[in-house]
Amino acid sequence: MTEADAQRTLMIVEDDEAFARTLGRSFERRGYRVLHAANVDEAAALLPGLAPGEPGHAVVDLKLKGNSSGLACVQMLHQHDPTMLIVVLTGYASINTAVEAVKLGACQYLAKPSNTDDIEAAFEHVAGSSEVELTGRATSVKTLEWEHIHAVLAETEFNISEAARRLGMHRRTLARKLEKQRVK
Structure with a gap:
């Protein structure tokens, strides 16, 4: 496998099979x-059979089912290959x-829903930019x-x-707040 082929290999770590x-x-x-x-363990099991520099890209869901963390997966993939582009x-x-x-090795972080164009653009835009426009608005209390x-x-x-319990509110109150945000 050539280096270009390795760079065109993408690992998707996502527990939603249809997505x-x-x-x-x-x-x-x-x-x-x-x-x-579908989780960190499956991703780790795939790595030993791959060529050096493969995969060149990865898309990792932050919240995976069970005890599997997307952040742990980002860390594991970055340790495997620090040059891998992880979104x-x-x-x-x-x-x-x-x-x-980002501290653990991701090059970009996208909120769902994101499509293939968004993800591919994130892979191409890995360097920061000082040209990003700053907003004049303070963060709202609701956002905080x-x-x-x-x-x-x-x-x-x-x-x-x-x-x-840690937030000092009733479980149902927290569930209602999450429902209002339509967390998926």
């Missing part, structure tokens, strides 16, 4: 060789998880509350009861 299949087909039409893993996708976007994902809730959820591995 992973759709995303995989879309990338295959763009010339990528696609590998799929984290999530329906649970927060500043806290975005910062952690949501980010704090999400950070606690991430700390508790998305255990609603434990997160509610």
Whole structure:
């Protein structure tokens, strides 16, 4: 396998089988060789059989079923190959998880829904830009509350009861707040 072929290999770590299949087909039409893993253990099991520099790209869901963490997967993939371009996708976007994902080796962090064009653009835009426009608005209290809730959820591995306890609110109150945000 040539280095160019290795760079056109994409690993998708996603527990939603239908989404992973759709995303995989879309990338295959763009010339990528696609590998799929549903969790960190499956991703780790695929790595020993791959050529050096393969996969060149990875798309990792932040919240995987069971005890599998997308952040742990990002860390494991980055340790396998620090040059791999890793994009984290999530329906649970927060500043806290975005910062952690980048610290662990992700090159970009995208909120769902994101399509193949968004992901491929993220792979191509790995360098930061000082030209990003800064907003003049302060962050709203609702946004700050949501980010704090999400950070606690991430700390508790998305255990609603434990997160509610740490936040000092009833479990049903937290569930209603999450429903209003339409977290998927």
